[in-house]
Amino acid sequence: MAIRRGRGVAAINYPTGMNLGGDPTQALVHSTPTGNFMVTLSSVDLGQGMKQIMAQICAETIGVPTDRVIVDTADTDTGPHCMGTFASRGTHRAGNAVIQAAREARQVMLEVAAEELEVNASDLETDGQGNILVKGAPQRSISIFDVALSAHFKRGRSISGRGMFLIPRSYPEKETGAMKPSTCYAHACTVAEVEVDDETGEVTVLTVRNVFEIGRALNPKMVEQQLVGGSWMAISHALYETTEPYYPDRDHGGTDFNQYLMPGPGDLAQTEIIVLERPSADGPFGAKGPGEMCANPQIPAVANAVFDAVGVRIDTLPITPERILRALKAQASN
Amino acid sequence: MAKIPVQFMLNGAEKAEFIDSGTTLLNALRDKIGDTSPKGGCHQGTCGACSVIIDGELRLSCLTLAETCNGAAITTTSGLSQGGVLHPLQRAFLDAFATQCGFCTPGMLMAAKVLLDHTPDPSRDEVVEALSGNICRCTGYEPIIQAVLTAARSNSQNAA
Numbered sequence A: 001m002a003i004r005r006g007r008g009v010a011a012i013n014y015p016t017g018m019n020l021g022g023d024p025t026q027a028l029v030h031s032t033p034t035g036n037f038m039v040t041l042s043s044v045d046l047g048q049g050m051k052q053i054m055a056q057i058c059a060e061t062i063g064v065p066t067d068r069v070i071v072d073t074a075d076t077d078t079g080p081h082c083m084g085t086f087a088s089r090g091t092h093r094a095g096n097a098v099i100q101a102a103r104e105a106r107q108v109m110l111e112v113a114a115e116e117l118e119v120n121a122s123d124l125e126t127d128g129q130g131n132i133l134v135k136g137a138p139q140r141s142i143s144i145f146d147v148a149l150s151a152h153f154k155r156g157r158s159i160s161g162r163g164m165f166l167i168p169r170s171y172p173e174k175e176t177g178a179m180k181p182s183t184c185y186a187h188a189c190t191v192a193e194v195e196v197d198d199e200t201g202e203v204t205v206l207t208v209r210n211v212f213e214i215g216r217a218l219n220p221k222m223v224e225q226q227l228v229g230g231s232w233m234a235i236s237h238a239l240y241e242t243t244e245p246y247y248p249d250r251d252h253g254g255t256d257f258n259q260y261l262m263p264g265p266g267d268l269a270q271t272e273i274i275v276l277e278r279p280s281a282d283g284p285f286g287a288k289g290p291g292e293m294c295a296n297p298q299i300p301a302v303a304n305a306v307f308d309a310v311g312v313r314i315d316t317l318p319i320t321p322e323r324i325l326r327a328l329k330a331q332a333s334n
Numbered sequence B: 001m002a003k004i005p006v007q008f009m010l011n012g013a014e015k016a017e018f019i020d021s022g023t024t025l026l027n028a029l030r031d032k033i034g035d036t037s038p039k040g041g042c043h044q045g046t047c048g049a050c051s052v053i054i055d056g057e058l059r060l061s062c063l064t065l066a067e068t069c070n071g072a073a074i075t076t077t078s079g080l081s082q083g084g085v086l087h088p089l090q091r092a093f094l095d096a097f098a099t100q101c102g103f104c105t106p107g108m109l110m111a112a113k114v115l116l117d118h119t120p121d122p123s124r125d126e127v128v129e130a131l132s133g134n135i136c137r138c139t140g141y142e143p144i145i146q147a148v149l150t151a152a153r154s155n156s157q158n159a160a
């Protein structure tokens, strides 16, 4: 009876979004009378940072600071259509829709500015600080604040735009069954080190080293935050969390969060996160979806590490001490 | 059923309400008084999201009857910032990206505040111990631990 060490590796490809019958998201952008910009979406921010990312994308496209953009994700009854916040699709789908809407709004904004400055709209550029300048003659400029006031009160224009991003449905080929479920994939790889007590079946995760390839990180700190939390959640899934009973009778299952096991702050493995950025061809500014895949490769890596440590394959989650001991017993009797 | 009066200080302001006997402090704060900063995660003492500070001690407001709080001084997360200036712990949570969905955050802040009130310069193990009654789904805890350690350091610098 001993504490045995093992190391396991696993790698994944993860599709951004899904494609069962087409995958659309719409966005609307309009200016307030004082030249702030409003993005209206039905996509939901549940803590992953949707609002911040959409504000950045809109601001970058229109040419204003991010704090001049307000994102309203309030109501799926009244907002433009979105398939939903799932499948790591938010940044990719909504981001592309926001770019299209913001481009259209920017065009109207430049047209109004052009009338005010008596030049062609194509001769104008933005400085990213809230001003519109004549290319090559930056002393001729107008603030976006004044452009919005002019549009609203003088020229009767709506500085607004509509955006729509659709990944059309992909049908399987008759002969081969091949289809294109996704247009863009994120990737990840994890190496996990564990200790397994072959007397008690207890697993301790020592280190979790992750590499994530996520397209371009539109907000690197928020990406890191997502990956750190996701890596922890995967360890929790690998070893602890289940709503099912360990025995075949459902009556032994948990009934509330009292009986739902999750690790606490004292059970953290040493975790390393490395981010690789390979911008995607069809993502907004090259982004992919880092959302869900951040909690995927750690689970098979831990299962492989357990195999490396004590030589048993556990193929049911979570990898509980009981499952390990049963497997060890079966192995010994073979 | 006859209502019973309760009266206590909440974040420095006097509050008085008539409640049904058996009302938890969590429900009294959220539904009667309108302070929704304590969150109801489990309503049975296992998640820590409802944590508040009563007379300097960390308490689970879902397991505390409001009628036992007569005359108490209660602090919630709503009382942390002063005149629009964030409390050092709130600042540190922001800077460390220690919150995602935010549901656990008020409870974490309360637990961390009681720790730093009693132990201004805690070790990492002391921080972990202090947060061990609070569950977080999103962050993986490490950013929260780092935020509390950072807030403790900034406090001691300000004091020095």
Ligand code: FES
Residues within 6 Å of the ligand: B039, B040, B041, B042, B043, B044, B045, B046, B047, B048, B049, B050, B051, B060, B061, B062, B063
């Ligand atoms: S709501 Fe009080 S501990 Fe969960």
Ligand code: FES
Residues within 6 Å of the ligand: A047, B098, B099, B100, B101, B102, B103, B104, B105, B135, B136, B137, B138, B139
């Ligand atoms: S930030 Fe979501 S539960 Fe902690």
